[in-house]
Amino acid sequence: MQGMSERAYAAHVGLSRGAVQKAKETGRLVQHADGSIDATASDARRAATTDPSKSRALPKASTPRMKPVPDTALSAVGDTLREQGLSTPATGGGTTFLQARTANEVLKAQERKLKLAMLKGALIDRERAVGLVFRLAREERDGWVTWPARAAALMASELAVMIADDGVLEPAMMQKVLESHVRAQLDSLAEVRIDLS
Incomplete structure (x- = not known):
């Protein structure tokens, strides 16, 4: 033989x-x-x-060496493992195949979790949300810009009635009238709702 x-x-x-x-x-x-x-x-x-x-057997020293992995890939593997509280490889070729595979499985699980959250409606599109918030802020600003013109006439008539009774306008009266109109404006702005559907 x-x-x-x-x-x-x-x-x-x-x-x-x-x-x-x-x-x-x-x-x-x-x-x-x-x-x-x-x-x-x-x-x-x-x-x-x-x-x-x-492979179940441990690689022998005579096994040909594989191509080196770039440091950026190793740092990405390390970041993923670190986020999950697992041991991280040393930069510069210290990553084992098992660590890289573990990082890959963790990333796939995270990706599936995000897709599932999107399907359930728990996540929304970032651009759409930014657009909605911008629109809401603009509507609120426009409401405040036009408020003095609407409130001035009402406040003047209320203050004229108060002055006519005794001829003196006290600061407390002015504050009371102003507060009532500001609260009315804030109540009208509170009716605006964001629709994320």
């Missing part, structure tokens, strides 16, 4: 014999002419074709 048996290779890589048989059937192992397994070539082929997230 030139190479390893299925059982010997399974012990070599830390997998079950069934997993080795499955890898053999799918062509992920290199075999010699006698059907035995070429361990070195098979290790390289498995490393190249195995998804790290589905």
